[in-house]
Amino acid sequence: MDSILRVEDLHISFRARGGEVQAVRGVDFEVRKGEAIAIVGESGSGKSVTAQSIMRLLPSPPSFVKQGSITFMGRNLLELSEREMESVRGKEIGMIFQDPMTSLNPTLTIGHQITEGLIKHQGASRQAARARALELLKLVGIPNPEDRFSQYPHSFSGGMRQRAMIAIALSCNPALLIADEPTTALDVTIQAQIMRLMKDLQERFGTSIILITHDLGVVADFCDRVIVMYGGQVVETGTKWDIFRSPQHPYTRGLLRSMPRLDQPKGEPLVPIVGTPPDLLVPPQGCAFCARCDEAMGVCVDHDPELLPVGQSGQTAKCWLHHPLAKEVRHETAKR
Amino acid sequence: MKPQNVNSKPTAQSPGPSRKSIVPLSGQSSGQSHVRPIGGGATPLLEVERLSKFFSVGGGQTLKAVNDLSLTVGKGETLGIVGESGCGKSTAGRTIMRLYEPTSGATRFEGRNIYDMKGTELKRLRREMAMIFQDPYASLNPRFSIADIIAEPLDIHHLAGSGKERRRKVEELLERVGLRSEHASRYPHEFSGGQRQRIGIARALAADPKLIVCDEPISALDVSIQAQVVNLLQELQRSLGLTYLFIAHDLSMVKHISDRVAVMYLGKLVELAESSELYANPKHPYTQALLSAIPVPDPQVEAQKERIVLSGDLPSPVNPPSGCPFRTRCPYATEKCAAEVPAFREVSPAHWASCHYA
Numbered sequence: 001m002d003s004i005l006r007v008e009d010l011h012i013s014f015r016a017r018g019g020e021v022q023a024v025r026g027v028d029f030e031v032r033k034g035e036a037i038a039i040v041g042e043s044g045s046g047k048s049v050t051a052q053s054i055m056r057l058l059p060s061p062p063s064f065v066k067q068g069s070i071t072f073m074g075r076n077l078l079e080l081s082e083r084e085m086e087s088v089r090g091k092e093i094g095m096i097f098q099d100p101m102t103s104l105n106p107t108l109t110i111g112h113q114i115t116e117g118l119i120k121h122q123g124a125s126r127q128a129a130r131a132r133a134l135e136l137l138k139l140v141g142i143p144n145p146e147d148r149f150s151q152y153p154h155s156f157s158g159g160m161r162q163r164a165m166i167a168i169a170l171s172c173n174p175a176l177l178i179a180d181e182p183t184t185a186l187d188v189t190i191q192a193q194i195m196r197l198m199k200d201l202q203e204r205f206g207t208s209i210i211l212i213t214h215d216l217g218v219v220a221d222f223c224d225r226v227i228v229m230y231g232g233q234v235v236e237t238g239t240k241w242d243i244f245r246s247p248q249h250p251y252t253r254g255l256l257r258s259m260p261r262l263d264q265p266k267g268e269p270l271v272p273i274v275g276t277p278p279d280l281l282v283p284p285q286g287c288a289f290c291a292r293c294d295e296a297m298g299v300c301v302d303h304d305p306e307l308l309p310v311g312q313s314g315q316t317a318k319c320w321l322h323h324p325l326a327k328e329v330r331h332e333t334a335k336r
Numbered sequence: 337m338k339p340q341n342v343n344s345k346p347t348a349q350s351p352g353p354s355r356k357s358i359v360p361l362s363g364q365s366s367g368q369s370h371v372r373p374i375g376g377g378a379t380p381l382l383e384v385e386r387l388s389k390f391f392s393v394g395g396g397q398t399l400k401a402v403n404d405l406s407l408t409v410g411k412g413e414t415l416g417i418v419g420e421s422g423c424g425k426s427t428a429g430r431t432i433m434r435l436y437e438p439t440s441g442a443t444r445f446e447g448r449n450i451y452d453m454k455g456t457e458l459k460r461l462r463r464e465m466a467m468i469f470q471d472p473y474a475s476l477n478p479r480f481s482i483a484d485i486i487a488e489p490l491d492i493h494h495l496a497g498s499g500k501e502r503r504r505k506v507e508e509l510l511e512r513v514g515l516r517s518e519h520a521s522r523y524p525h526e527f528s529g530g531q532r533q534r535i536g537i538a539r540a541l542a543a544d545p546k547l548i549v550c551d552e553p554i555s556a557l558d559v560s561i562q563a564q565v566v567n568l569l570q571e572l573q574r575s576l577g578l579t580y581l582f583i584a585h586d587l588s589m590v591k592h593i594s595d596r597v598a599v600m601y602l603g604k605l606v607e608l609a610e611s612s613e614l615y616a617n618p619k620h621p622y623t624q625a626l627l628s629a630i631p632v633p634d635p636q637v638e639a640q641k642e643r644i645v646l647s648g649d650l651p652s653p654v655n656p657p658s659g660c661p662f663r664t665r666c667p668y669a670t671e672k673c674a675a676e677v678p679a680f681r682e683v684s685p686a687h688w689a690s691c692h693y694a
Contacts, residue, residue: 042558157649187420187585189646192629196645214559217631221638240635256633258563260592262615263632269570270592272563276528 004175004208005031005054010068012049015061022280023049025232027068028307031176036202036209038219038240041229044277050229051180051212055095056085073175091121094169098181100161104153110137110164111149117171136167140197159190163197170201177202180212195222216259220244228252231278231288234307238315248310248317250293287320295321380408381547381579382432387441389424389431399654401427403603405441406680409547414573414580416594416611418587418626422650424603425583429549432581433465434458445547463493466540470552472532476524482535483520486510489543509538514568530561537568541576549581554589566593587630591615599623602653602661605680609687619683619694622662660691668693 012024024046031037041047052058054070056077070077077088089095097103105113114136115129124132130149137145140163153161162182169177179198183191199222202209211223219226219240226243228236228251236249247253254273260266275292278284284291290300299320308322309315320326389402401424409415417425430436432443434450442449445461453461466489469475476485483506487496496502507517513534524532533553540548550569554562566589572578584590590597590611597614599607599622607620618624625644632638646665651657657664663673672692680690 188629192645216633220633220635260588262588266592270563273560
């Protein structure tokens, strides 16, 4: 499969009062054509910053890209002018935001907001754009599109607004869709509707999707590959089967252990991950997870591990335990 | 100092010296493991009877946030209340705490209707019931030190005789919730979300309550921190014999923590059962859809799951559908559902549901 997006060694920082917050610290990943990947992490893990940097939506200052590249269909997005970027946003890459209440313009009709991109990017006439917008509204499951076209966002419910936002994001047939926590603000029954819609659309149009989420449950249903982030870094990658069936990074394992599961009998107390995530104003020298890890070794404190391959399926984990020498170290520690 | 056993017969009317003690140390209080009554048990701590809370929203319209709610909570039990936003679960919690005056109905705490209480009796009740809020950022006064936040209930109810005793109790409470005593002099902005929620729990424990209403206590926290707070709540329940009303929308967590679970939809109770029974054998179509909508972190389970995806949105609680409130989204609705309000009845032992066809 061809890769359509490749992020390499991305470092993004924010200037803050106390110094420099290193929100993203060396992220690498790629998205292939027609594939759905998930970036999973907790607040402060750098997942949203990574997503927004692809669209170049981060205000600068305070944010700045320290190093790295984001190659989308052969072009480095970080080197494009603001004007060139405008032709990428909404046309080649669509984005769905978390909060459908604040990311639609309350003073413009839904129809206006859907047709805007069609008129601007594709030079469509007002009439052609209207016809296409009605088609899109129907596609995302909004009843009575004719009436809804001329209504304002306030007369839409949360789920309906998110559907309208998906219609906007898909209006120009983008090659890549970035969905940043698309269902976090919605109730579970509405979440199920929206995720099913996104999956149908992905299968129909072959759009690549990056789903940013903190909900591992959504990932298990929706995605092909998973990227787990922690402390501004990628700590594990693999297919969803790898990640859920044989997680290799202690953080991923801890995350799965700390969640109660609906399909399992209750009884055992949850196993929480002790402590709190690192302060990225002064990121730790060694492994970012080391202070909360119950398998940490001496080497973890001072030396940051690489993403190391595990098994044959392309799974990787940023953990010294997978280093060829780690078995000897463990053995020695046990003897001591 | 005599350790106070919260599970003993009600002593609320006679404030003995034992009520002055704040948290009994865990080693002293739990001589025997207490049995959690299922189904409210023989000695319900809380009985809610036909409780309604309506709000006037202008234009002569009323929003029926809680409509004819009845349930009981046994001593030492955890009752979960789940539902989607706007179903009335938080309003129910607040009305049961008497933070709102009810439109009709009664809530009896240890046999006494709390809406009839006034003066010293009402003030007493405020010590017996405490609340933990959803947003750990908004529920702590940023200009108070941690000591002042936690000691506020002690000050109001005059539970600390001297400054020294007050300080000792604050330190004891901080340690009880897994924080350090030197945190007492700091301010809320110096703490993370999970730590703030611990501070909120310490404040709730300060006046030595019997019932704690937890309104979405973990939904603002990260996954890895949620488990820490839930484990703390469970450990406190075991050592202090607390009773919880646990309001949340995260059904996996509610199942984990609750003995029984109540499901609400548009202000109405639609189902109530022991928690594993409810999850294994949901009777109401809404509960069935709600449970099937929850994603499970396992690709195998997800691939095999038949998900019931409900069509449409929640109707407005200002103008709810006639008959069964769920009928507009229910795949099995018939004419009878539009015409008649289904009764909330016991469909199998200790399993209640309001559906004509359950």
